[in-house]
Amino acid sequence: MSKPEVFKELQPLFSPRSVAVIGASNDRNKWGNSTFRSLMDNYKGDLYAVNNRVQSILGYPAYKKVSDIPGHVDLGVIVIPPENVAGVMEDCVKRGVKACVIITAGFAEIGPEGKALQDEVVKIARQGSIRFVGPNCMGMWSAAAKLAAFMFPMNILEGPLALISQGGNIGGALVADGTARGIGFRHYVSCGCTADIQIEDYVEYLGYDDSVKVIMLYIEGLEDGNRFVEKVKKVTRLKPVIALKPGKTDAAARAISSHSGALSGSDLLYEAAFNKAGVLRVESSTELLDVAIGLLTQPLPKGRNVVITTPGGSYGVMCAEACALRGMTVVDLPKQAMETFNQMFPSRWSHGNPVDPAGDRDFVQYMRAPEVVLGCPEVDALIFMGFGSFSNISSVFAGGSSGPDIMNFMKNIDGFEEMAQSALNAFNSEDRDQIRGIVKFILKIIFDSIMPSKNLEMEDFLETLTQSLTSEEMLESSFFKTLKEILISIVAGDVDRLKTVNVMHLMEPIPGSLVRGLIEKYGKPVITTTFTEGNTQLSEAGHFPYSNADRASNVLAKLIDYREYLEKYGEKKESKV
């Protein structure tokens, strides 16, 4: 598809070659100071300071006006009192500035007087072909130019998300939360009062930016709902758009009016517009990020049949409830799976879905359970509970697996010392096939050493885990680092050195690798829960867990919604975004 006009218009905003901060200041108690520092930290292009009272700002020469700047200026960032913005905009037009970010507040959101001021600024910008963000915003981030034009320096991870927010506060917290969880942003715009560039304009631009995989919106009010639907529905057929839109209540509508100056409007109309446009609606900022991460990292399920595996019954109950309340089917276990679980688990296991081994101490069997159900065609998705607990549980149970224990264990294996040496050789020569063979063999030894083997077929499980664990990005993981340390100690016969190795570090990337391997192999979503509030960081093996059944089942429901929308309107797509 050819790129729309707006793509060209917004390029100077998202990839400016030069930026001027109008209102840059040496006074640490002014926004113009922290805004200028925010840009100084990272921006790759030419940076200019504009201040009509001093000679220099934080080591940069200060120009009295934008039009005094000798070089070309793509983007103007405006941090001055509202009454002076129109004049500055005129000067920007004169200088040939292409785009502006108006951080200054005190426009439409404060009433008719501010609205008049805002209209004046819009008129000047339009006449001069300047597109602008704001006013009354916190600024923006664009990864390409490392442009952090914020009211104060913020730490943002680069990545495939984009966020357009009519609230700078919520936007900043989302960016901070995403960064803390390990997921990054290509673009973030705090769009404030959206006097010029509308939310659908940003969405249209982002739709055609291939580095953006998921678009997140915080909306207080739209200028033109029909225009939004027309523009956004073209994008949702290519990539997901998720929106948080408060305003169901009068209290929120009043707060919106005094915040962004927007008319919140009827919630039913918004609901209808989002449905028509294929926008996934969420109810909180946490959910916004949860769903974005789900869409980014999981394939879309083919149907509504979910299986739950849980290391504890009560969490299984909560998860079954959460899934059923969201219109999913907690599907009857296929006969084949029932029979396999009857062999794997103690006779007290739950004998149904949720699959609960009911306190089986052999947690290796629990890790095999996903493979058993994902292979069944009746199963569209899995919620795998207790993610990450294995390493904790194993430290409780396997207190005997210290370095010397492992040494003793391994000494009983014929020719192990030679094997250790040839394993080290393989790691050094980076022969992937050999590494895979060795890792698989060693995984089997580890599982046998932690839990007495039931002599059950675990070929599928070991193969899936090995493939994932030996992928390129895992070769520097704690698994390999620890394994190498153990092998070196064994070859040297150095028990003292072996004692210093924390064997639990071997286990850390295993749950995440397993989940990634399963997603890869079966093309079905495998959503995980940790049981621990706030524990939703990217795991070492590249997987994002959720903290509870509610969040996990909600993400799965949104994946289903999006799949159903795409089946109706979208381009053919079956795998992850």
Place this chain on the structure above:
Amino acid sequence: MSKPEVFKELQPLFSPRSVAVIGASNDRNKWGNSTFRSLMDNYKGDLYAVNNRVQSILGYPAYKKVSDIPGHVDLGVIVIPPENVAGVMEDCVKRGVKACVIITAGFAEIGPEGKALQDEVVKIARQGSIRFVGPNCMGMWSAAAKLAAFMFPMNILEGPLALISQGGNIGGALVADGTARGIGFRHYVSCGCTADIQIEDYVEYLGYDDSVKVIMLYIEGLEDGNRFVEKVKKVTRLKPVIALKPGKTDAAARAISSHSGALSGSDLLYEAAFNKAGVLRVESSTELLDVAIGLLTQPLPKGRNVVITTPGGSYGVMCAEACALRGMTVVDLPKQAMETFNQMFPSRWSHGNPVDPAGDRDFVQYMRAPEVVLGCPEVDALIFMGFGSFSNISSVFAGGSSGPDIMNFMKNIDGFEEMAQSALNAFNSEDRDQIRGIVKFILKIIFDSIMPSKNLEMEDFLETLTQSLTSEEMLESSFFKTLKEILISIVAGDVDRLKTVNVMHLMEPIPGSLVRGLIEKYGKPVITTTFTEGNTQLSEAGHFPYSNADRASNVLAKLIDYREYLEKYGEKKESKV
């Protein structure tokens, strides 16, 4: 009120003088091993190991049967295969054991065969006057005896909460989450299939245990709803009882049946029973802990009028929506408060509720806002957003407030070195009145140094903060430690030493102290939000924040519900539990 019969019956369970673990094991792959280790770690009474195959367990002599133990045994913890439990129970009766915890699973939850086994055990126990927990449970904790009779060692903080859970998994996670957040437990019972002691029995016991302030329940099914209502409603008039009860859907009902063997029953009947009994119902484990902490630390509001203060508009919008959706009134600001805010904030402030200074850089004014509204009789409660951000924000804004800057600032104050010396003398002599005077003076200096003063009256604010900050438990806080270090450096004229002081540590306890001071002074709830997922730990100053508007407003709604219930049925109570 006189204590009920059940209080006497359950004393040996909650405060046993001696415990025997039946099925204790040396094999680290058995539950009997980790259960015994769990007790070894902390239990204060006599501990015995029972195992009919070995001579000793982890250094303790092993007895073949309970009846072989020479000393008295109050409590038996049973971790053996289900078919042997009845025989052991007979032996316990013979030995005069008073109570048991049956961890073993494989009873009613697996079907008719297991149910028959369970009935047999109940019969023997009843005849021998033994009350028991379980079967099919994860064990229990009682702080008085430091009794951690769990399937594996767990780290539990002692405190004023009690939890009775039909799910060991959810119960364990709640205890771990509470401990991580900084709130502790007096008792926790994973009650499993509740074959003997019913949930209402535990509640009745806990109702009369004065060290328990809030009772939390996870219920899968009740044996006798009327008995529950009769017993529990007596307790809810004394202290709050909160319940999580899944089972609205068939999927959950089926999962419950295979988990605890309970009949989930009609959700409408449960809803009615909870209403009659005055039990506050919640929908997730996170909410269960959130509400418990709220009831523990906040006064009950007199009505539904809430004011929201927010450092950012969008979060104010989300909070107004969350409050309105839960039946609260986002009340019009009283005229007096409007006038004060007109003086305190820039003219672009929100001019209403939510109170949003709209990017005012003078965050000292934002900290004063609560005092302005809490004093108004129209306001029943406050949600104070952005808790804890002050220290972060100030580090961004007040980059100039390094040690030497402070030295320079202070040098301009007449006779400051003498004052520093007399401040140190006051701290050393622990003269509280003098300390208060000094702290108040220094707080004013700090706020003036960070933000240019507007010369507004801040007497109330300073007084509230000073009172709270100089309370007994705060004298070892980072505020005093850092302040002393600064004063010592100033008296010694040692600028190098001053450079090593992190002045931001002065700020850390300030938000929490302020909130505690406000609650104390006005007797109204002040619920706070951090904006950061999972950031809900106890602050240094003894305050628990929530992470977002949804959680905060939900807690406030439950406080209102409980207040309204007490007004109808309870004993007179106006302040915090």
